Amino acid sequence: KHAFINSQPEWTGNYTSAGVVSINFDVQNTGTKDLSLRIGLQSNNNSRWAVTSVPVVISAGTAWTNVSFNIDEASMFSAGNPAEMVSDILTDVTIIKIFSNDGTISPEYQGDSEVLFSDYDNITASSSLSVTDFIPTGEFTISPNPSRNKLNVKLSSYNESLKLEVFDVLGKKIHMGKVTNLETTVNVSNWKSGVYLVRISNDNVSQTKRFIKL
Structure with missing residues (x-):
């Protein structure tokens, strides 16, 4: 599955109380197929995820570019079984995942199983403190x-x-x-x-x- 997963302590915890409003990073697509990037946040309840609703398409061969994903209830949907409210997941994040899924892959929080190539750098979260x-x-x-x-x-x-x-x-x-x-x-x-x-x-x-x- 095409995915970048991080469960380090600095990326876990209560995103709501921390004031996280977006996740931003630089990406390049060195492959021959487009990427449909999303952010997935897993709660402590294992298979329950909050996933960004609209993918950011990075066309094949795209050089380094910066992308940003809003992290809020309006910009995400709940995936997994059984489903959990996005607001609840955001208060108890255990894993963050960057993955490619154009909406045709099930479950929605899984990455594309095709061979894809990409590089990531400068992954940061913007919070109310950075305003x-x-x-x-x-x-x-x-x-x-x-x-x-x-x-x-x-x-x-x-x-x-x-x-x-x-x-x-x-x-x-x-x-x-x-x-x-x-x-x-x-x-x-x-x-x-x-x-x-x-x-x-x-x-x-x-x-x-x-x-x-x-």
Whole structure:
């Protein structure tokens, strides 16, 4: 079956409380047949899935392109036996799957059994945390970005009430600390590779930047 499956902890859990609104990635089709890509989310009840209703068609020979799938009740249907409400599945995700199914394959959460070729990169989830509606607290910079071992956060001005928080793509907080001077260094060597959101905030305002861990 043509499918990319991930059950790592950073992709499981309650998508609703994490504010996940879409899943995005880069894909290329190196084969001679079209792909009809969908996202499938499996709940803890094994064969019960929430599947995106409309496939994104990637024509044969398509070079790298970015695609996005909305993750909500209006954009997904429930598949599996017995069926479970999409809203319930989104609160208890155990597996995420990217697969090709043009709607003629049963069950609907299975990938095409034909020989297909594709590559995927930069798979991320967009959440309410990534919406750039924050009020700046004063510009800050992060470097190096991307980075393997450390993250330097440099402020343009210092306020002792500021705190530093880092979230993964699902909105899970993986680091929190006080900002004690104009420049703070965080050891990221043990973090998983991927995209993170770095937030500086106080009780009233906050500002967020995107960080990539190699």
